[in-house]
Amino acid sequence: xxxxxxxxxxxxxxxxxxxxxxxxxxxxxxxxxxxxxxxxxxxxxxxxxxxxxxxxxxxxxxxxxxxxxxxxxxxxxxxxxxxxxxxxxxxxxxxxxxxxxxxxxxxxxxxxxxxxxxxxxxxxxxxxxxxxxxxxxxxxxxxxxxxxxxxxxxxxxxxxxxxxxxxxxxxxxxxxxxxxxxxxxxxxxxxxxxxxxxxxxxxxxxxxxxxxxxxxxxxxxxxxxxxxxxxxxxxxxxxxxxxxxxxxxxxxxxxxxxxxxxxxxxxxxxxxxxxxxxxxx
Amino acid sequence: xxxxxxxxxxxxxxxxxxxxxxxxxxxxxxxxxxxxxxxxxxxxxxxxxxxxxxxxxxxxxxxxxxxxxxxxxxxxxxxxxxxxxxxxxxxxxxxxxxxxxxxxxxxxxxxxxxxxxxxxxxxxxxxxxxxxxxxxxxxxxxxxxxxxxxxxxxxxxxxxxxxxxxxxxxxxxxxxxxxxxxxxxxxxxxxxxxxxxxxxxxxxxxxxxxxxxxxxxxxxxxxxxxxxxxxxxxxxxxxxxxxxxxxxxxxxxxxxxxxxxxxxxxxxxxxxxxxxxxxxx
Numbered sequence: 001x002x003x004x005x006x007x008x009x010x011x012x013x014x015x016x017x018x019x020x021x022x023x024x025x026x027x028x029x030x031x032x033x034x035x036x037x038x039x040x041x042x043x044x045x046x047x048x049x050x051x052x053x054x055x056x057x058x059x060x061x062x063x064x065x066x067x068x069x070x071x072x073x074x075x076x077x078x079x080x081x082x083x084x085x086x087x088x089x090x091x092x093x094x095x096x097x098x099x100x101x102x103x104x105x106x107x108x109x110x111x112x113x114x115x116x117x118x119x120x121x122x123x124x125x126x127x128x129x130x131x132x133x134x135x136x137x138x139x140x141x142x143x144x145x146x147x148x149x150x151x152x153x154x155x156x157x158x159x160x161x162x163x164x165x166x167x168x169x170x171x172x173x174x175x176x177x178x179x180x181x182x183x184x185x186x187x188x189x190x191x192x193x194x195x196x197x198x199x200x201x202x203x204x205x206x207x208x209x210x211x212x213x214x215x216x217x218x219x220x221x222x223x224x225x226x227x228x229x230x231x232x233x234x235x236x237x238x239x240x241x242x243x244x245x246x247x248x249x250x251x252x253x254x255x256x257x258x259x260x261x262x263x264x265x266x267x268x269x270x271x272x273x274x275x276x277x278x279x280x281x
Numbered sequence: 282x283x284x285x286x287x288x289x290x291x292x293x294x295x296x297x298x299x300x301x302x303x304x305x306x307x308x309x310x311x312x313x314x315x316x317x318x319x320x321x322x323x324x325x326x327x328x329x330x331x332x333x334x335x336x337x338x339x340x341x342x343x344x345x346x347x348x349x350x351x352x353x354x355x356x357x358x359x360x361x362x363x364x365x366x367x368x369x370x371x372x373x374x375x376x377x378x379x380x381x382x383x384x385x386x387x388x389x390x391x392x393x394x395x396x397x398x399x400x401x402x403x404x405x406x407x408x409x410x411x412x413x414x415x416x417x418x419x420x421x422x423x424x425x426x427x428x429x430x431x432x433x434x435x436x437x438x439x440x441x442x443x444x445x446x447x448x449x450x451x452x453x454x455x456x457x458x459x460x461x462x463x464x465x466x467x468x469x470x471x472x473x474x475x476x477x478x479x480x481x482x483x484x485x486x487x488x489x490x491x492x493x494x495x496x497x498x499x500x501x502x503x504x505x506x507x508x509x510x511x512x513x514x515x516x517x518x519x520x521x522x523x524x525x526x527x528x529x530x531x532x533x534x535x536x537x538x539x540x541x542x543x544x545x546x547x548x549x550x551x552x553x554x555x556x557x558x559x560x561x562x
Contacts, residue, residue, distance in 0.1 A: 005302060018299035019307060021286060021395045026300060027373065028434040029310035060439070090381060092308065099399070100371060102434065102441040102466055114302045118380070143436050144422035152433040153309040153383065155424050158341070160383040185383055 004081040006074050006115040011081060014116060023112050025094030028102070029152035031112075032056035033092040036075070037247045038117070041085040043075060044247065048210045053091065056149045057111075061104065062095050065111040078117045088248055089117045092151060125249050129275065132253035132267045133169035135244070137233050138162055140173035140181050140205075147204045156184040170244055172236070172257070179230040181205045186244035186252070187212040191270045193240045196225040211245040211278075218277035224270070233257070241268030250278045285362040287355050287396040292362060295397060304393050306375030309383070310433035312393075313337035314373040317356065318528045319398070322366040324356060325528065329491045334372065337430045338392075342385065343376050346392040359398045369529055370398045373432065406530050410556065413536035413548045414450035416525070418514050419443055421454035421462050421486075428485045437465040451525055453517070453538070460511040462486045467525035467533070468493040472551045474521045477506040492526040492559075499558035505551070514538070522549030531559045 003014040025031030034053045037044045050068035057064050066074065075089050096109030142155040163171035163184070170183045180188050181200060187209040189199045197219050202208050219226050236242055242254040242262045251274050253267030262268075284295040306312035315334045318325045331349035338345050347355065356370045377390030423436040444452035444465070451464045461469050462481060468490040470480045478500050483489050500507050517523055523535035523543045532555050534548030543549075 007302065014302070017302045019302060021288065021295070021298045021300060021373075021397065023307070024438075026304070026307045026312075027314075027432060028438050029432060030435055030438050031307075033308075060435075061442075092302075102438050103445045104438075104442050116302065139425070141425035143424045143433075144420070145436070150435050151308060151310060152424075152435045154311055154341075154431050154433045155426070157305075157309050157311050157383050157385070161342075161385050164384045 001083065003116075004078065006078050006113070008110070008113055011077070017114070017116075019094075019112055019114065020097045022100060023094055023097045025092065025112060025151060027100055029150060030060070031092060031094035031151040032060065032062070032149050033090065033151055034149065035247055036089045036091070037120070038079060038085065038087040038089060041079070043072070043089070045210045045214055046072060046075075048213060049247075052149060052208065052210060053093065057093060059145075059148050060095070060150070062093065062111055063108070065093055065113050074115055078115050082117050084117050084119055086122050087117045087119050089115065091115045120248060128169075129249060129252055130267065132255035133244070134167065134256035134259075135170045135172050135183070135254050136163050136166045136168040136258050137174050137180065138171040140175050142173070145204050146181070146206055147202070147208060149207055160184040168256075174233060175205060177230070178232050180233060180236055182207065183244050186246040188236075189215075189243050189245060189251070190231055190236050190239035191241035191268060192235075193238070195240070195270070196227055197270065198227045198229060198231050200230055201228040209245055211247050211250065214281070215245055215251060215274055215278055218274055218281070221277065222273075237262070239263075241271050243271045251275045282364065284397075284399075285359065287359050287394070289391070289394055292358070298395070298397075300375075300393055300395065301378045303381060304375055304378045306373065306393060306432060308381055310431060311341070312373060312375035312432040313341065313343070313430050314371065314432055315430065316528055317370045317372070318401070319360060319366065319368040319370060322360070324353070324370070326491045326495055327353060327356075329494060330528075333430060333489065333491060334374065338374060340426075340429045341376070341431070343374065343392055344389070346374055346394050355396055356398075359396050363398050365398050365400055367403050368398045368400050370396065372396045401529060409450075410530060410533055411548065413534035414525070415448065415537035415540075416451045416453050416464065416535050417444050417447045417449040417539050418455050418461065419452040421456050423454070426485050427462070427487055428483070428489060430488055441465040449537075455514060456486060458511070459513050459515075461514060461517055463488065463490075464525050467527040469517075470496075470524050470526060470532070471512055471517050471520035472522035472549060473516075474519070476521070476551070477508055478551065479508045479510060479512050481511055482509040490526055490528075492528050492531065495562070496526055496532060496555055496559055499555055499562070502558065503554070518543070520544075522552050524552045532556045
């Protein structure tokens with residue numbers, strides 16, 4: 001089946017979907033994106049993704065190219081044309097195409113909009129969720145505005161590759177104080193031995209994850225104590241449980257950090273309970 | 282005249298020169314670049330640009346797509362097809378096209394290579410060089426590997442735009458210690474009241490500029506004292522002279538920092554002497 005992508009108002013064969021070489025997304029990473037999970041045809045937390053996209057665009061002074069409503073229609077049409085109901089939808093918006101110059105173009109540009117979808121292997125994700133994964137810690141070498149979901153992802157790419165080279169699934173990033181900010185494409189969480197759920201507070205050092213927000217809502221619907229604060233690598237290694245969160249997976253148990261098992265090295269009960277609540281919404 | 286670009290082995294009309302939406306340069310800023318000035322048909326410091334390109338690629342584990350010799354041939358052919366002899370040549374190399382995943386693709390990819398050229402307005406550059414420019418200081422919000430000439434330039438874009446909004450030509454970036462690292466697309470220099478030429482030492486916080494290197498060679502051919510070390514915003518504001526360096530311009534006098542004139546607010550004699558040596562090589 002021919003995969004179909006949406007680029008600047010047109011649906012086309014993904015194999016020939018392209019952007020101009022002077023697209024500012026290509027030359028400057030002057031561009032933002034969103035990844036939304038789709039389950040049984042339902043776009044999970046769709047409105048939160050659209051709200052975050054608009055915030056990222058606003059922070060960069062890029063015009064919002066389509067309303068949330070129009071984007072929702074395009075997302076569904078891309079899914080329909082690719083006959084997908086368990087999938088992820090990827091959306092990238094750039095400042096547009098202009099002769100190369102660091103400063104913003106002086107005349108108003110139409111942003112470039114690219115939307116694609118691909119099937120996810122739900123069984124593989126579920127297996128990973130039931131087994132848990134290993135993470136390694138790496139220095140956080142990213143820029144100072146990680147709250148913007150930009151495509152300036154080279155530091156994330158290098159840390160993720162470094163994790164894979166070490167046989168791990170993900171890298172958790174360490175700031176200059178030895179605290180974990182987040183993963184390269186996930187938020188980082190621990191459950192303390194006292195049973196408190198901890199994830200880093202929102203600021204410019206981390207992305208405000210949509211799944212982070214959803215899991216916080218799930219946790220607050222229970223008796224769980226929740227703290228949004230920094231936690232160190234050693235606190236994580238001595239935690240009762242640890243997990244990563246991302247739209248594609250929910251809460252992914254972390255059973256090992258830097259080759260050291262977390263507790264008894266198997267997914268913890270609070271992580272599993274949160275996953276149940278998250279996927280049962 | 283139709284502008285011609287080189288993309289992956291082919292010369293084509295630049296208007297339709299494109300890269301795939303899953304090019305890693307577009308989706309991850311997993312990509313590096315070089316900008317080389319051309320004067321009277323001569324590629325200025327060509328070998329140094331090619332050496333730096335190879336270093337950037339090596340740091341990222343991207344295969345070198347073409348030898349320096351082959352690249353030199355393509356640069357000249359792009360110039361010839363565009364009938365340019367005073368110009369800049371832009372070269373971008375990405376890790377290539379692959380289904381989106383942060384980690385490197387597991388199979389070896391052909392890198393994407395894009396080469397374009399455009400005329401420079403030599404009179405406008407010369408005028409700017411004789412008048413000098415204003416700079417403003419802004420926080421350095423870039424990633425920790427500025428020694429790699431990657432296209433992850435969003436922080437540079439935002440700082441440059443902030444400078445333009447303030448009526449300045451460039452932003453000089455301040456690290457957490459209040460020292461100037463470099464400009465958004467230039468290296469930063471001062472001449473102290475004692476007559477010492479100062480520019481920041483090479484490390485991961487700045488790009489090793491080709492023109493920086495050329496100017497250091499020029500300075501060392503004279504009696505000038507030269508120091509490669511960090512300098513603060515206040516040292517810069519109290520300097521005898523200040524300038525920015527870039528391949529497109531040489532040494533560009535900075536006559537104002539954050540609205541405060543440097544010395545008497547006109548280009549300084551040592552800057553002009555260095556420019557003479559640089560352009561006279």
